Amino acid sequence: MTSAAPPFGRALCAMITPFDEHGALDLDGAQKLADHLVTRGCDGLVLSGTTGESPTTTDTEKSALVRAVREAVAGRASVVAGVGTFDTGHTVELALAAERAGADGVLVVSPYYSKPPQDALEAHFREIADACGLPVMLYDIPGRTGTRIEPETMLRLAEHPRIVAVKDCSYDFLGAQKVLDRTELAYYAGCDEHILALYAVGGAGYVSTVANVVPAQLRAVLDTFEAGDTPVSARLQQRATPLIEAMMSAGLPGTVTAKALLHALGLPAGPVRAPLRPAGREAADGLLAEYERLVAA
DSSP states (O other): OOOOSOBTBSEEEEOOOOBOTTSOBOHHHHHHHHHHHHHTTOSEEEESSTTTTGGGSOHHHHHHHHHHHHHHHTTSSEEEEEOOOSOHHHHHHHHHHHHHHTOSEEEEEOOOSSOOOHHHHHHHHHHHHHHOSSOEEEEEOHHHHSOOOOHHHHHHHTTSTTEEEEEEOSOOHHHHHHHHHHOOOEEEEOSGGGHHHHHHTTOOEEEESGGGTOHHHHHHHHHHHHTTOHHHHHHHHHHHHHHHHHHHSSSSOHHHHHHHHHHHTTOSOOOOOTTOOOOOHHHHHHHHHHHHHHHHO
């Protein structure tokens, strides 16, 4: 089978969570940033993921963020709430809270650190999907969680009517294609360097941290491919590579690099919360140089 029509849109941004100068949640800033991103091509926003500093935001802050962003986008884009934790019961609570706050779907990462076996992992996801009325996007990122959602487990989970999508950071392109072939799960590239590659074999689009700063440029990769101009689409993906590498593979977390660039561009961001630390001047200058090269191309 091919992947189903994208349930949350094609161009999704894993949005940072703006804080004020004192480190408090900046809901006005979140609304301004959400509007900026949607106006420039994002048709979905994923809140309270790792990029959104979910480990350091409270349950109350997570719900308030969903409500504020939903109000700001006013139906122009989907709002997906990150609710995954390493505690099944807490994840259920967060999913229900996101539903009450008006989210359009939930992103559920594999339980991290405890490394559950595949049967326990499957039961975890099923319990959340059973408890919540929202469509579920699974998040497969074994490099951070320590646990892969194996393709056979993914095939079984695809049978659940509310498990509709995957954010794929598995770095297993063969495994992703096996699941795409046998299910109708919407596969979103969670690694920016894979946007075009996954889309070309039936993926749904992307959930991107880099889209915080270049939403239009990443959207153009999909749009030119859809228009049938594969060489141009490939060139646009390639042009984005230096910025992708600088933001995601140069030693600093994507949250830190995205906030450094947003600050330089005069957009809402604010500080990161500990244990993260802001980018230093040299790193911030290097990020800005790569950004300027891309937007000038």
